[in-house]
Amino acid sequence: MMYRLLFLSALALGACEKKIDIKLKDEGAKLVVEASIENGEAPRVVLTRSIGYFSTITTSQVLNSFVHNASVFVSDGSRTHQLKEYTVPAAPGINLYYYSTDSAQLATAITGQLDHSYSLRIVSEGQTYTATTTIPKLGKRIDSLFWRPAPPQADSGRAVVLVRATDPPGYGDYIRYFTRVNSQPTYLPPVNSIFDDLFIDGTTYEVQIQPGIDRNIDSSEKVFFLRGDTVRFKLSSIDKATFDFWRTWEFSYQSIGNPFSTPTKVLGNISNNALGYFGGYASQYRTVIIPR
Secondary structure, three states: OHHHHHHHHHHHHHHOOOOOOOOOOOOOOOEEEEEEEEEOOOOEEEEEEOOOOOOOOOHHHHHOOEOOOOEEEEEOOOOEEEOEEEEEEEEOOEEEEEEEOOOOOHHHOOOEOOOEEEEEEEEEOOEEEEEEEEEOOOOOEEEEEEEEEOOOOOOOOEEEEEEEEEOOOOOOOEEEEEEEEOOOOOOEOOOOOEEOOOOOOOOEEEEEEOOOOOOOOOOOOOOOEEOOOEEEEEEEEEOHHHHHHHHHHHHHHHHOOOOOOOOOOOOOOOOOOOEEEEEEEEEEEEEEEOOO
């Protein structure tokens, strides 16, 4: 009897199947903004056009997505500086592009300062886009950066790097961190780089840091460093809007390919329906050398 019921149930479920054809709306290409300003540094803005979700992405398509000849302005409230477009050769026949301080107009040049707010204005193809951000104070303090041998079950040539930090009293301290190992050309964020102070508010704590990854090459999470590594650590205090952008971006990035994940909208802060963000970073640095 039980087998018969199962068989009839299977027939009923099969009879209830219905083909669903979802037609996705094609909104066309949007402006994508990746803009930042850091204490002691010039603003840096990368402009591209979005590529369709189901598009076959090629190197040529990515390179052609850069937006050129835009008018890009950054203001600190008292001065406004128009940024200049620069070209960076990345490989033979491959160039990358970004906007930063115009070296011919240094009288109005802007360098990031702690506890200051900044506005961004972009004019491109007849459209205007705006955003604001703040470089916060250096609230969270790095007390020390140190290493320990990896657990016995790990390879003996590996090491754990930890940071001891102090969080000031009062909720609302947001951070993002990066590492730079040996001769890496730049600081890279790990898979999970964004944190708030919900559970460590007003305390001094120790936490393991993970190596940053180049997402163009590898998306897998890394836990350990190697004996002999020189590890440079960058801790950046950020405002809530910058935290929300990277929090939702990292969640969305890690959910790619997971059919059971919750759909997430990446929360940018650029106006006029553009994608991306303008973020301020209050950064501090430490270095640890792991002996062989």
